[in-house]
Amino acid sequence: MPTHSQQPTLLIITSETSEAERLMATLREARLAERSLSIPGAEHLDKVIAERGCDLILCCGYDRDVEVDKVLTAYKRLKTDVPLILLADPDQWETQAAKARRAGARDIVRRADPEHLRLSVARELADLKARRAAEGLNARLRQCEQSALRLTEVTRAGVAFVQDGLHIEVNPAYARLFGQVSPEDVLATPLLDLFAPEHHAAIRDLLKSSDPSAPETITLLDVGCMRPDATRFEARLLASPSEFEGEPCLRLILQPIETAPTCAVAAARADTAPPPAGLTALITEIESHIDEQRLVTRPFAIFFIRVAKIADVMHDMGLSIGLELLDEFSDILSGIVGGRGFLSRVSEDGFGLVVDGLDELGAQALAAELTAQARLPARAAVQDATAPDCQIGYFLVSDRASAPEDIINAAHRLCIGHRYASDGAAGERETAPAEDEEAAIARKIEYALRNDQLKLVYQPIISLMGDSQENYSVLLRLFDEDENLLEAKDFIGTAIRRGLIEELDKWTIRSAIEVIGQQRRAGHGLSLFITLSEDTLRNPNIVLWICDCLREFDVRGNWLTIQFQEDVVVGNLASISKLVETLRKIKCRVAINRFGATERPEMLLQALALDFVLIRPGLAQGLADDGAKQQRLLQLATLARECNVKSVVTGVEDARALTVLWTAGVDYVQGNFLQRPSTTLEVQA
Structure with missing residues (x-):
């Protein structure tokens, strides 16, 4: 397909080169066109338009060598958006007008009327430009819609498109929320059947009031949702008008509302199941502390506890006895932790522990307690009975958290000696400025954000x-209130610590x-x-x-x-x-x-x-x-x-x-x- 340039190209159908030049001189004087090509008749009209990227056709109907009927028939067959203007002798104008209109010609101009020709060409080129711009916008809109649909496939929130109370498209997360294996299982279910009866009236009102012409209208509801097995979960429903495959509809985004377990429930959930079930349980526990925006709803400390001596024990006493000792160690560790947190065995010699609400001193104290008291049974013959039997790495998780797997990996790295942590207090840290200096830098950052005092280099x-x-x-630079230029190294550390980096x-x-x-x-x-x-x-x-x-x-x-x-x-x-x-x-x-x-x-x-x-x-x-x-x-x-x-x-x-x-x-x-x-x-x- 040819590329259309900014300067339009005219196709003039005439057998006389001098006539084509005369018409172009008229249009060039009005700055309407600079380029043209001519053909003597309807032959190869489709090929010329396709290959040369023509923007407007002028057909000289007064040329006795041009068969106007054939040109109009060929043009009608093209179904192109390139406009055609027929130029006719005044005495033939009425005869050719009806034929031209039936063929889709955009205008008919008398031969001796250059002013009408200029006005007609200007109008048709402007209309063509507007049509092509609209087509481009529609194509980009379709691409954006497809990109948005692809994103719904990977988001963890449930997304559905609803029309007249029926699902027309849902993403996998939406199906999983309602206990279904695939999105197709949900499509056959009416929307109201997925919500508790006390919320049906609000859902009906939502379906009636949605206005496709006001896409910025957003409705937020807290609703009870029902699964096929009659289990219920609470969720937040965000609804807004949308389109799906060109049809107006309602887009729903559904996010479960997590409820924090009580201390008694948390204690009852202590789990020392063997891996990989234990690792899955630990991931689930961490997820319960984090919302859909990856914000930590309940700050916690995570510990990784590794039985460092077990390899020597297995070497000296054999695999079977070593595994028995690990099981006994698991019971001992569970007894020490008690109801203070969630304990899970995540590998052959490793345990994960999640404890809510600990600060740095509390985490240090618990780590010291576990190191001192969590010992292998006495029959485990080890060379140095005074050394601890386990290694412990921990850090605190607050604010916005990474994936549970990354949180567990970071605790494990700290445990085995890699002094790096991504979410909490343990591990090596850069030296921060004094409190007064840091507060001043934070004010400079906030001022720059409010007053557009940031600059890219x-x-x-x-x-x-x-x-x-x-x-x-x-790279980023910042101007403070006094127009002093700060490089990134001068303020990025403060921005991270003060929550301004995002x-x-x-x-x-x-x-x-x-x-x-x-x-x-x-x-x-x-x-x-x-x-x-x-x-x-x-x-x-x-x-x-x-x-x-x-x-x-x-x-x-x-x-x-x-x-x-x-x-x-x-x-x-x-x-x-x-x-x-x-x-x-x-x-x-x-x-x-x-x-x-x-x-x-x-x-x-x-x-x-x-x-x-x-x-x-x-x-x-x-x-x-x-x-x-x-x-x-x-x-x-x-x-x-x-x-x-x-x-x-x-x-x-x-x-x-x-x-x-x-x-x-x-x-x-x-x-x-x-x-x-x-x-x-x-x-x-």
Whole structure:
């Protein structure tokens, strides 16, 4: 299909070249058209329109060599949106008018009336432009609707589209909420049958009052829902007018309302079932503390308790006795915990413990108590009876949480000696500013957010392999009340600790996507790399936010690369894995930043579908004179290439490093030696 340019192309049907030139001179003088082509008759009319991208047809009906009837018949058969204007001699005007109208001609103009011709051509070109714009908008709307439907397939909230009280489409989560195996099982069920009788009146009112012309109208109801087995659950129902496959309908979003168990119930739920049932039970327990927005409704401490000596016991006393001792240890540990928390055995030698409402001192005290009292039975012959029999790692979970699997993994890492935690107080932390200084920085951030005092700067990512795409990393700067410029390192730590980082990330995402749209419309092949913080990636609605921004500025997902810091990926692998799958659905590219610090980076490349890895800047510093760094960088670049992932080396500070990087097969480079971060999007010479 031809591409329609900004300057329209006219197709003139005439046997006389001089007549075509005369008509074009009339239209060119009025600045209505600059380009044209002519054909002598109706032959190959369809092929010319299809291949040459014509925008308007002028048929010279007064030309004795042009068979007007054949032209009109051929045009009617085309069913095209390209308008046709018939030019006729005044004495033939009445005769040809009826035929032209039946064939779909848009106008009939007398030969000697140039003013009418100019007005008619201007009107038809404007109408054609409006029709094509509407078609483009409709196509984008259909794409957005399809993207929204794909997102409903992966969201954990129940989503349904309802028309006249009947389901026309539901997502898998909606079916699962009502105890059904597949969405098809729900489609045959009337909407009212899924709700308790006392809510039927409210549901009927909702169905009657929905107005498709007011899509911003949103209704929120707390309702009781009924499953086929007569069990009931409470949920919050959000309803708004929508469309499905072009038909007006009502969109429902259903989220269960979690109720916090009492202390007595929590104590009764203590579970020491063997894995994998124990791991599943622990995940379920953690989920009960977190709502659909990944916000922690009941802060808790999670402990991982590992029986460190059991391997030696099994070596000395045999497998069967070792397993018996583990079972007895499980009973001892359960007795110590009692009703204070939820205990579950999650591996052969490991236990997970969730305790509500502990602060740091309380968690330390409980860990010390368990270390001292949780001992293997006396007949377990171990060399050092004074050393603890178990290792314990713990941290506190509050605010917004990652996936339960990531929470358990983090506690396990702390237990076995990796001092890294993603949600709580344990593990190594950066040194925070003094309280007064931090409060002042927080005020500067809030002021900048309120008064649009934030600014994007860009650093180019330059290809060593001849790629012409314009890739840039996006960085954030902040102006305070006194117009002082703060770099990200001056305020990001405070933003994270004060819960402001998500607002900064959203501002950055929207502003960067707006810039992409502006640059792409100007003809530049711009793509931007944006880093998401740990708090933001835990927000289950962040992809919907990105979708809204892409749609607002008419930007494609593959012009945007979302990147995560490697240490954040390690601590949130399950959460990020799901997020990456969703980002892939909207075509965004994905990268890991500061890559190469972990002992086994290949595990991350195998676990995630990545487009880029940005290798940590420390490897580029002094690279030309450091053989060990050169070897490590070669390993990482080769590993990325084997996994079909592009490598970017950041922090490049000198020219000699470029030769090493090119030899190692690195795809892209970034650093102050090439260009410092700038407010412009031009690579400086």
